[in-house]
Structure formats: C-alpha cells, structure tokens
C-alpha cells in the first residue's frame with residue numbers, strides 16, 4: 001500500500017527528511033533548533049506509520065559553510081552564508097527529487113525556500129508552489145526594510161529586483177503564474193506593489209474569512225494547477241497559523257489560520273496526489289514557554305502528517 005497515488009514518486013514511496021538547523025536568514029536565535037525538536041517529537045516514526053519509507057541522514061552541519069567575514073551587501077544580512085547554505089540545500093533537495101523521493105525540509109528560517117524550491121524546479125521545471133504564510137517573503141534587495149533574507153526568497157526565485165552576484169547560482173525558474181499564497185496578513189508596502197505588478201495570486205486571511213478555506217484552496221489550485229496535473233511544492237511557514245495555535249515562531253502575526261484551516265490545506269494538497277516536496281519552517285523552540293513550544297512542535301508534526309496522508313476517518 002503506497003501512501004500517495006502519485007504520478008511522480010517512485011516505489012517504495014520515500015520521504016527524505018532534510019533537517020536544516022539554520023537561522024541566518026533572520027535575527028532571532030533558536031529557529032535553527034526547530035528541526036531537532038520536530039524530529040525528537042517522533043516525526044520519523046509517525047511518517048513510517050503512514051506507510052512511507054522514511055530516510056533521515058541526521059541534521060545538516062552548516063557550520064562548515066559558514067564564512068568568517070560576511071558583511072552586509074546593501075541591506076542584506078549574512079548574504080554569503082545564506083547563499084552557500086541554500087546552494088547546498090538545493091543540491092540535496094534536487095537529488096532526492098531526481099530519485100523520485102519526496103524531500104521534506106525542516107527549518108530553520110524561510111530563506112531555506114531559495115534552496116528547496118530551486119531543488120524542486122531543477123527536477124520538475126513545471127512544478128507550482130503553494131506558499132502558506134502570514135508574509136509574502138517577496139521583498140527584493142531594494143524593498144527590504146529588515147535586510148532579513150527570510151523575507152526575500154520568493155523574489156530571488158522569480159528573478160525580481162537587483163541581481164546580487166553572490167546569489168548568481170539561483171536560476172529564476174519560478175513563474176509568477178505558478179505561485180499562489182494562502183494565509184497572508186502582514187505584507188510590506190513594497191511587497192504589495194510587487195504582487196500587483198506581477199499579478200501574483202494571493203489569498204489573504206480576508207479571503208479565507210470570506211469564502212472559507214475549502215473554497216480558497218480550490219481557487220488556489222485552479223489558479224496554479226488548473227488541470228491538476230502539475231507537481232506541487234508546498235512551502236508551509238508555521239507563522240501562517242494563528243499565534244494561539246503556533247506561538248513559538250519569530251514573526252507571529254495575530255488573525256491567522258485556525259488549527260483546522262492549516263490542516264485542511266495540507267489534507268487537500270495531499271488529496272491531489274501531486275505533492276512532490278514539502279517545507280515546514282520557522283518553528284522556534286527558544287521562544288515563549290515550554291507549553292507553547294510543545295504546542296508549536298506538535299502542530300508542526302501534525303501538519304506534516306496531514307500533507308503526507310493522515311486522514312481523520
């Protein structure tokens with residue numbers, strides 16, 4: 001029995017867990033401990049229980065890639081380190097995808113999507129990206145206020161904004177019409193302009209309230225995957241969930257997805273049978289109290305299970 005009825009994955013269906021203890025895309029300590037907590041919570045066994053062959057080669061040791069001198073380039077913080085780590089993540093994710101496995105990247109901050117989505121698109125050039133987040137993470141080197149690269153991966157993938165030679169390895173393989181957002185509620189002014197100018201489809205919490213999550217996911221899939229035949233990369237930032245559901249994250253924004261809305265998205269993507277890669281990022285076990293951390297890690301594991309075939313019935 002295979003967990004997904006998938007036109008893309010090879011038998012025995014394999015999920016490759018890629019632990020990415022990485023935090024240099026933002027400034028709060030602890031998000032690099034996210035993957036360790038998710039794995040220690042038992043995620044590997046939970047996925048095996050769903051029928052997957054699970055591989056996990058230990059958490060990546062990015063220290064080897066660290067740079068002694070990494071001054072900002074313009075506003076961009078830790079640019080060389082972020083670039084190098086993502087280049088290596090792209091190779092790892094791409095390698096698993098090319099072997100017909102499903103890479104599950106555990107972050108770490110969301111700058112990691114530069115690597116994960118580059119890896120997916122290298123193997124599946126027509127893949128679409130479903131980005132679940134409170135934020136659009138589409139600032140360019142020109143529009144960013146914070147200089148934090150976790151707020152910018154999407155612009156690099158689309159090839160928007162000033163070209164930074166250090167990030168020259170990123171091929172702008174993502175097309176605006178193959179990207180859709182759900183859960184948005186904190187978008188910078190410059191980002192709003194980019195969304196408009198590039199006609200990027202986005203469902204904020206306003207649309208979730210108006211139409212309900214079922215309709216929103218259907219409309220999102222209709223946009224990026226009208227014939228339901230393209231591979232899907234699901235990039236899930238835990239801060240898409242309401243802080244009452246997932247408090248331990250670096251940039252919480254109130255008014256987010258409920259527990260069920262978050263799970264519904266994952267379940268609906270699973271049901272398409274088209275999922276080829278999954279990211280779960282921005283779990284920060286150093287933030288808030290022990291109860292909050294447990295809650296956040298537990299909901300993170302359960303979102304992953306939902307995307308990989310756990311059903312309620």
Ligand SMILES: NC(=[NH2+])NCCC[C@H](N)C(=O)O
Pocket residue numbers: 109110111135137139144145146147148150151152188237239251282
């Ligand atoms: N992956 C995230 N949590 N991103 C938050 C980004 C916040 C803000 N838009 C920035 O550019 O810094």
Ligand SMILES: [Mn+2]
Pocket residue numbers: 133134135237239240251282
């Ligand atoms: Mn976010």
Ligand SMILES: [Mn+2]
Pocket residue numbers: 110133135137150237
């Ligand atoms: Mn994000």
